[in-house]
Structures are given as structure tokens and as C-alpha cells.
Amino acid sequence: MLTFTSRRLAFAIPTLLFISFVIFMLLELAPGDPMSQLPLTVPPDVRDRMREALGLGEPTHIRFGKWLWQFFVVEPLHMIDAAFGTGFAAEQQRVISWQTRSPVMDIVLQRLPQTLWVVGLSYVVGVLIALPIGIYSAYRQYSLFDQLGTFISMVGFSVPTFFTGILLIVIFSVKLGWFPSIYDTTLVVNSWDSFVQQLRQMVMPVSVLALYNAAQISRFMRASMLDNLHQDYVRTARAKGLTERTVVLVHVLRNSMIPVVTVIALGVPQVFGGAIITEQVFKVNGLGQLLITSIQANDLPMVQTLTFIFALLIVVFNVIADVLYGLLDPRIRYD
Known part of the structure; x- marks a missing residue:
């Protein structure tokens, strides 16, 4: 390994x-x-x-x-x-943004927390929702739960995120007034009230992106589980007297996670790329919005750095996915 x-x-x-x-x-x-x-x-x-x-x-x-x-x-x-607090790079010239005349990486690090708070959390929530839904939908194929999950997944995957975001703003911000429609990037969480305010302004953008991510991953999880539920090793495990819980959650799930790991790992760089449309709808100053404004301003150093960071993350998480294959499936050997 x-x-x-x-x-x-x-x-x-x-x-x-x-x-x-x-x-x-x-x-x-x-x-x-x-x-x-x-x-x-x-x-x-x-x-x-x-x-x-x-x-x-x-x-x-x-x-x-x-x-x-x-x-x-x-x-x-x-x-x-x-x-x-060292001085290794005191005399070295940094990559400077043409638009702001500031170091590019300083601007990226300033925007990174907003992306992690909103887009990163939505991806984690989407994965945590998608996996159990996909597993149970495959195990109870054609049941009411499976049909309902398929319908919601198709809606979540088909409806654009900007439409879902605007719909939530109209219902929960304009009509009901429960959540703010604009994300306040200047909010500092230093008390319980500010923490609650931070959660309130994160609910809608996180929900929009989590629904979109969960819709994709749950379909992959369901299809992979269905492929493995009818394999010979599953019938052998049942014939040996193993409980249904052990068969499904240990043997079938472990092999089914192999293609899903690829989808999840390659989706992580999208977190840092930001959900550009959703960030525009809710005014989240993340990396996605930074990339759009840099392209519009012809800020080549910023665009080069951001696109290369996204490419770097894709390569790194490809390697991580390949390593996880060997951990999930004992039949895969790298010797």
C-alpha cells in the first residue's frame, strides 16, 4: 500500500x-x-x-x-x-492579484472559511443523508420508501439550485421571515446569540446544496447496492447463517462503497470550487464567487491560482480514492 x-x-x-x-x-x-x-x-x-x-x-x-x-x-x-514566526520568505515576492494588489493566497485564505462553513457543511450533510437513503432504498426495492426517495432524488437533481434557492428565499424569508435571505460574511461568532444567527443564515444555502448533493450520491449508492445484493457471495453469507444485518451492512455495503467512494472523493474539490450559483443567490463570499469576479476583472494571477488549486485537489482526492479501494475491498491488492 x-x-x-x-x-x-x-x-x-x-x-x-x-x-x-x-x-x-x-x-x-x-x-x-x-x-x-x-x-x-x-x-x-x-x-x-x-x-x-x-x-x-x-x-x-x-x-x-x-x-x-x-x-x-x-x-x-x-x-x-x-x-x-520565522523569516524564510521575507525577501521573496509573492503572487499578487491584479485586481486588489494584495497577495493572492491571503485573499484565498480569507474566503476559505465562508466556503467551508456553507458549501463544505452542505456536502457533509448531503453525504450523511444520501448513504442511508440509498442503502435502505436498495434493500427495500420498489417499496413506498424507495419510490418516494427516487422521486425526491430526481427532483433534487433536476431542479437547478438557483431555482431552489430563490424558492426558499420567497417562502422562508419573504413570506415567513424565518431566515435571512443574504449571508452576512462579517458576522463574528463570539456568543450564543451570534452562533444562533450564524446557524439561521446557513440553513437555506446548506439545505439547497445538501439536497442537490444527496440526490446524486443516493442514486449511486442505491444502484451499487442493487448490483451487489444479488451476487453469489451474498447468498453464501446467508446460507452460512449470518444475520441479515451483518450481510447487508458488512459484506454488501463494503463492496458497494467502492464506486460511491469515487463519486464522494471527486465531489470534494467542488466544495472548494464553491457552488457558484448558490453563492451568488445568497451572497456568500466564497471561492466560487471569487473566481467569477476575478474572471470578470481579467485578474489572471487569481484565476490561475484558483483553477490550479481545484486541479490539485482533484488529483489528491483521486489518490485518496484509490487508496480507499484497498481498504474497502480485500480483493484489491497493490503489491
């Missing part, structure tokens, strides 16, 4: 380098200019000096190399300095 994990991590390095090069070149060749938003009264020589200050006057391969060095070396050193 350790050898396999080491090989996968070693293979991930050239993969990430290739992904970073593709992202950099796609954004490099994309139309748009960060100087286009400047007033027309700005003289051309001032524009040229501003382009040089942003590093736009250097060759493409030089800027790509500097960006890699800043992302993989300078930014981790700055995080170490902030955590332990």
Missing part, C-alpha cells in the same frame, strides 16, 4: 506540472487585457509602466517559471512564517 501510494504521488507531480502549464497557456491566450479597464485618459507611457510593474513585459516562459516558483516555494514559506 505504501509503495502504491508513493508511486501515485510521484506520478502526480508531472501531472500537476502539465496541468499548470495548460492552465497558464489557456489564460495567456484568452482574450482580454488587465489594462482595458483603465480610463482612456491614462497616457500610453503610464500604461506601459503599469504593464511592466505587473510583469506583463517579460516572456511567457519566464512568467510561467516565476509563477511556479511563487506558488510551490514562496507561498508555502510565507505560510510557515505566519505560523511559526
Whole structure:
């Protein structure tokens, strides 16, 4: 297992380098200019000096190399300095956002708690709801519970999140006044009242995303359980006198989780990418909204960093999913 994990991590390095090069070149060749938003009264020589200050006057391969060095070396050193009070990266230049003129990673770390609070929690809630629903729906196939769960899952998967979000706002904010319609990102949780307020403003966005995530995962869980419930090893386990609970929750569930683990693991990067539409509806200043505003402002350093972080998370959780295969299914060996 350790050898396999080491090989996968070693293979991930050239993969990430290739992904970073593709992202950099796609954004490099994309139309748009960060100087286009400047007033027309700005003289051309001032524009040229501003382009040089942003590093736009250097060759493409030089800027790509500097960006890699800043992302993989300078930014981790700055995080170490902030955590332990060292001075390893005191003289190193960081990746600066063209839009805010602030370090990119500082802005990302400021937005990250909002994404984790709302989108991250909704994903956890969605998984916790989806797994038992999928298991019981498969075990009680064609029952009333299965048909009701199938209907709700199809509705949750088919209806767009922006429609569900607006519908909840109209019912629970406008009509009933139970929950706030706008997420207050400036709220500081330092008392019981502020904690309750934080929970109230999280209810609707978390519910919208949890319903969408649960609808997808529960369908995968149900289909995987149905495939395994009729296998020969299940009949053998029952013939040996094992209880139905042991057969379903130990033998069948363990093998059924293999494809579901892939779905869950690859869905985790979406948490950090943010549910862009839902964040726009409820005004959550997460990473998804940050990516949209950066694209609109032609802020290439921010867009490059965010897209590469999402790609990095996908590669990492792919490795985690492969490792979990061996833990869930003893038939899988990595020797």
C-alpha cells in the first residue's frame, strides 16, 4: 500500500506540472487585457509602466517559471512564517492579484472559511443523508420508501439550485421571515446569540446544496447496492447463517462503497470550487464567487491560482480514492 501510494504521488507531480502549464497557456491566450479597464485618459507611457510593474513585459516562459516558483516555494514559506514566526520568505515576492494588489493566497485564505462553513457543511450533510437513503432504498426495492426517495432524488437533481434557492428565499424569508435571505460574511461568532444567527443564515444555502448533493450520491449508492445484493457471495453469507444485518451492512455495503467512494472523493474539490450559483443567490463570499469576479476583472494571477488549486485537489482526492479501494475491498491488492 505504501509503495502504491508513493508511486501515485510521484506520478502526480508531472501531472500537476502539465496541468499548470495548460492552465497558464489557456489564460495567456484568452482574450482580454488587465489594462482595458483603465480610463482612456491614462497616457500610453503610464500604461506601459503599469504593464511592466505587473510583469506583463517579460516572456511567457519566464512568467510561467516565476509563477511556479511563487506558488510551490514562496507561498508555502510565507505560510510557515505566519505560523511559526520565522523569516524564510521575507525577501521573496509573492503572487499578487491584479485586481486588489494584495497577495493572492491571503485573499484565498480569507474566503476559505465562508466556503467551508456553507458549501463544505452542505456536502457533509448531503453525504450523511444520501448513504442511508440509498442503502435502505436498495434493500427495500420498489417499496413506498424507495419510490418516494427516487422521486425526491430526481427532483433534487433536476431542479437547478438557483431555482431552489430563490424558492426558499420567497417562502422562508419573504413570506415567513424565518431566515435571512443574504449571508452576512462579517458576522463574528463570539456568543450564543451570534452562533444562533450564524446557524439561521446557513440553513437555506446548506439545505439547497445538501439536497442537490444527496440526490446524486443516493442514486449511486442505491444502484451499487442493487448490483451487489444479488451476487453469489451474498447468498453464501446467508446460507452460512449470518444475520441479515451483518450481510447487508458488512459484506454488501463494503463492496458497494467502492464506486460511491469515487463519486464522494471527486465531489470534494467542488466544495472548494464553491457552488457558484448558490453563492451568488445568497451572497456568500466564497471561492466560487471569487473566481467569477476575478474572471470578470481579467485578474489572471487569481484565476490561475484558483483553477490550479481545484486541479490539485482533484488529483489528491483521486489518490485518496484509490487508496480507499484497498481498504474497502480485500480483493484489491497493490503489491
